Amino acid sequence: AQTVTQSQPEMSVQEAETVTLSCTYDTSESDYYLFWYKQPPSRQMILVIRQEAYKQQNATENRFSVNFQKAAKSFSLKISDSQLGDAAMYFCAFRGGSEKLVFGKGTKLTVNP
C-alpha cells in the first residue's frame, strides 16, 4: 500500500521569505501523480500544484514550485515570497493505479508578518 509522509507537523516563515515543505512517499508503481493541497481555516481543500511522475520537469504555479525526486521518492513544495494568505495546513497526496488519493498527515504553515 502506498504511504505518504510529511515529517514536519509545523513550519513557520516570515512574510516575503521562502519556505520548503517536505514530503516523501512509498510506492512500487512507476506511473502516478502527486499533489499538494492547501486547507485554510475555512477547511476547504484547495489544489496548489500537481506533478505527473513521468515528467522530469518540476511543476510550477506562480509562487509555488516543487522539487520532484523520483528515485528518492521525494516531493517537496517551495513557497516563494510568502504571503499572510499562505497560512494553512498543507497536505501532500499520492494517486496511483488504485485511483485512491492517499494523503499525508499535513504540515501547518504559519506566516509571520
Place this chain on the structure above:
Amino acid sequence: ETGVTQTPRHLVMGMTNKKSLKCEQHLGHNAMYWYKQSAKKPLELMFVYNFKEQTENNSVPSRFSPECPNSSHLFLHLHTLQPEDSALYLCASSQDSPRGNTIYFGEGSWLTVV
C-alpha cells in the same frame, strides 16, 4: 467556490438519530467521493462513486450509508453513530476518476455526535 457544495456545514446529532449529509457538484464530473478528516489523522477515503456506481467502500461501518442518485448528487446517511465518528466529512468530485484528474473538494460538513 470550487463547484462542490455541502450541506449542512455543521451538524450535531445524538447517537440514536438518523441524519444525512448532502453534496452537490456543478462541475459536470462523473466521480464523487466521501472523505473523513479526524483530528491528528490523515484524510481517510470512505466511498467512491463512478457514474453513480459505488466502486470503493473502504471498510466503512454500516452505520454510514452512501447514496448517489445521479452524477451530481451524493448523500451520506448517518444512523446510530458513535462519538468517535465526530469529524469533518469532505465531499469531492473529479472527472472519471483516472489517476491524474484533479479532485475538487467541498468545504466539508462538521459532524458532532453527542
